[in-house]
Amino acid sequence: xxxxxxxxxxxxxxxxxxxxxxxxxxxxxxxxxxxxxxxxxxxxxxxxxxxxxxxxxxxxxxxxxxxxxxxxxxxxxxxxxxxxxxxxxxxxxxxxxxxxxxxxxxxxxxxxxxxxxxxxxxxxxxxxxxxxxxxxxxxxxxxxxxxxxxxxxxxxxxxxxxxxxxxxxxxxxxxxxxxxxxxxxxxxxxxxxxxxxxxxxxxxxxxxxxxxxxxxxxxxxxxxxxxxxxxxxxxxxxxxxxxxxxxxxxxxxxxxxxxxxxxx
Amino acid sequence: xxxxxxxxxxxxxxxxxxxxxxxxxxxxxxxxxxxxxxxxxxxxxxxxxxxxxxxxxxxxxxxxxxxxxxxxxxxxxxxxxxxxxxxxxxxxxxxxxxxxxxxxxxxxxxxxxxxxxxxxxxxxxxxxxxxxxxxxxxxxxxxxxxxxxxxxxxxxxxxxxxxxxxxxxxxxxxxxxxxxxxxxxxxxxxxxxxxxxxxxxxxxxxxxxxxxxxxxxxxxxxxxxxxxxxxxxxxxxxxxxxxxxxxxxxxxxxxxxxxxxxxxxxxxxxxxxxxxxxxxxxxxxxxxxxxxxxxxxxxxxxxxxxxxxxxxxx
Numbered sequence: 001x002x003x004x005x006x007x008x009x010x011x012x013x014x015x016x017x018x019x020x021x022x023x024x025x026x027x028x029x030x031x032x033x034x035x036x037x038x039x040x041x042x043x044x045x046x047x048x049x050x051x052x053x054x055x056x057x058x059x060x061x062x063x064x065x066x067x068x069x070x071x072x073x074x075x076x077x078x079x080x081x082x083x084x085x086x087x088x089x090x091x092x093x094x095x096x097x098x099x100x101x102x103x104x105x106x107x108x109x110x111x112x113x114x115x116x117x118x119x120x121x122x123x124x125x126x127x128x129x130x131x132x133x134x135x136x137x138x139x140x141x142x143x144x145x146x147x148x149x150x151x152x153x154x155x156x157x158x159x160x161x162x163x164x165x166x167x168x169x170x171x172x173x174x175x176x177x178x179x180x181x182x183x184x185x186x187x188x189x190x191x192x193x194x195x196x197x198x199x200x201x202x203x204x205x206x207x208x209x210x211x212x213x214x215x216x217x218x219x220x221x222x223x224x225x226x227x228x229x230x231x232x233x234x235x236x237x238x239x240x241x242x243x244x245x246x247x248x249x250x251x252x253x254x255x256x257x258x259x260x261x262x263x264x
Numbered sequence: 265x266x267x268x269x270x271x272x273x274x275x276x277x278x279x280x281x282x283x284x285x286x287x288x289x290x291x292x293x294x295x296x297x298x299x300x301x302x303x304x305x306x307x308x309x310x311x312x313x314x315x316x317x318x319x320x321x322x323x324x325x326x327x328x329x330x331x332x333x334x335x336x337x338x339x340x341x342x343x344x345x346x347x348x349x350x351x352x353x354x355x356x357x358x359x360x361x362x363x364x365x366x367x368x369x370x371x372x373x374x375x376x377x378x379x380x381x382x383x384x385x386x387x388x389x390x391x392x393x394x395x396x397x398x399x400x401x402x403x404x405x406x407x408x409x410x411x412x413x414x415x416x417x418x419x420x421x422x423x424x425x426x427x428x429x430x431x432x433x434x435x436x437x438x439x440x441x442x443x444x445x446x447x448x449x450x451x452x453x454x455x456x457x458x459x460x461x462x463x464x465x466x467x468x469x470x471x472x473x474x475x476x477x478x479x480x481x482x483x484x485x486x487x488x489x490x491x492x493x494x495x496x497x498x499x500x501x502x503x504x505x506x507x508x509x510x511x512x513x514x515x516x517x518x519x520x521x522x523x524x525x526x527x528x529x530x531x532x533x534x535x536x537x538x539x540x541x542x543x544x545x546x547x548x549x550x551x552x553x554x555x556x557x558x559x560x561x562x563x564x565x566x567x568x569x570x571x572x573x574x575x576x577x578x
Contacts, residue, residue: 011420017374018342025371029364035361101355105411107323108351109372110343 020112048082077198082131087162090124091169128162174256272335280329291474304461307471339479345415358397386410402433
């Protein structure tokens with residue numbers, strides 16, 4: 001055996017991997033791993049669909065006449081919720097990896113932190129995309145009708161919510177111990193969703209909630225996602241909300257990540 | 265090959281210190297390890313073994329002193345796949361299979377060895393499709409070893425690699441390491457098992473309270489066990505006087521108790537009984553275990569006379 005892998009007596013000129021170790025094999029295995037986690041997939045893909053079907057049912061009973069409009073805005077709101085739930089869960093997987101010591105194992109490889117975080121965000125967004133597609137399919141089956149361009153535009157914008165919340169998931173993943181990360185995140189996301197008007201149109205909510213809504217991290221993304229369908233004036237504060245929250249979550253995640261992996 | 269790296273030492277530590285709060289985990293270590301050496305960092309828990317290995321791997325930075333690995337910084341050496349490690353604490357993902365874990369890690373390196381090759385070398389080819397969570401501690405440790413083989417590193421660092429393994433797992437693990445080391449890999453492993461250091465290392469570096477208290481080939485360290493230990497109760501012992509007696513290699517004073525390591529126990533005993541007020545004189549034959557315990561025990565300050573320099577290992 002000794003001839004197969006001779007070990008040089010002096011230091012060979014080797015190089016670090018390109019892109020800090022980012023590669024498609026890593027990504028593919030991570031996605032397969034995510035799909036193997038049935039609980040996460042069920043919670044993030046099936047729950048929004050059930051929620052949509054329930055809310056749509058209620059709305060039809062409650063406000064005959066405006067049914068189709070509320071059905072569409074509810075569908076988009078739920079798609080945003082699904083995207084954020086999926087992306088947060090995906091991002092929060094780092095907490096399990098930290099608990100299992102995998103982050104430390106990875107530090108023995110050439111993988112750069114930026115490459116690791118990029119892979120985590122992409123995986124989280126893939127799950128977010130699946131959630132949006134499934135909610136939209138449920139909407140289409142249940143008679144939601146829109147211009148094809150509006151389907152695609154609102155869908156893509158709803159999916160954009162997952163970028164904001166992938167950062168939130170990473171932030172939570174580095175903040176909380178793994179055993180209760182989802183128990184904390186679930187209710188927090190539900191509050192974000194409710195106060196941001198994802199489940200029920202804001203106009204139907206009490207005044208206090210309507211006043212709180214604009215500061216919620218969900219408010220901007222949901223308003224932007226609905227815009228191609230609702231039309232009217234585009235409020236620049238929506239965009240501001242998205243930018244500020246994304247930066248805030250990302251900064252918090254980066255801060256905790258550096259504290260976690262600092263060499264020394 | 266860049267000329268500045270061609271003749272570099274595998275590891276070069278110079279006056280390295282590192283503290284955690286008030287605990288001086290590593291308290292001034294100088295270490296030079298040549299490429300091709302197989303060395304054990306031997307010491308009890310808390311001697312500074314893990315802290316030292318962490319600094320060699322760039323997982324921790326010294327408060328003072330310099331760490332150079334293969335002529336470069338630890339992070340650089342890891343980035344180029346020149347150094348790999350098997351750690352006590354490095355975790356694995358339970359929901360991946362053994363092969364997936366190796367494939368995933370292989371994908372990070374610029375030019376890894378084939379997945380099947382490292383699985384075979386680590387002796388876990390037959391476990392490739394098993395979920396990591398279903399593998400025993402010993403099997404998981406051989407998987408970590410397989411991951412460490414991927415970059416075909418020049419230097420392999422192992423931190424208490426067999427902690428918590430059963431006898432069979434330990435034997436299988438070391439036979440995999442030994443087969444690998446026979447091909448010329450530089451290996452530095454930390455252990456608190458004397459037998460492991462004795463059986464697998466060419467050189468033993470004894471650590472105690474963050475300092476190197478002995479450093480030599482395995483046979484030189486074994487020679488520390490020859491001779492006898494003379495113990496007696498003696499208040500106000502004259503350490504310098506005792507050190508000058510023929511055959512004495514170390515004098516340790518713990519309160520009223522003196523412990524003298526010597527090649528001539530008769531001379532020491534005669535002196536103690538005739539020229540001092542010593543009582544309760546005991547003469548004990550020392551084995552390797554005693555040498556280890558005497559050199560590494562934590563219940564006393566590291567005195568100059570404790571330091572048993574047993575020659576230059578390089």
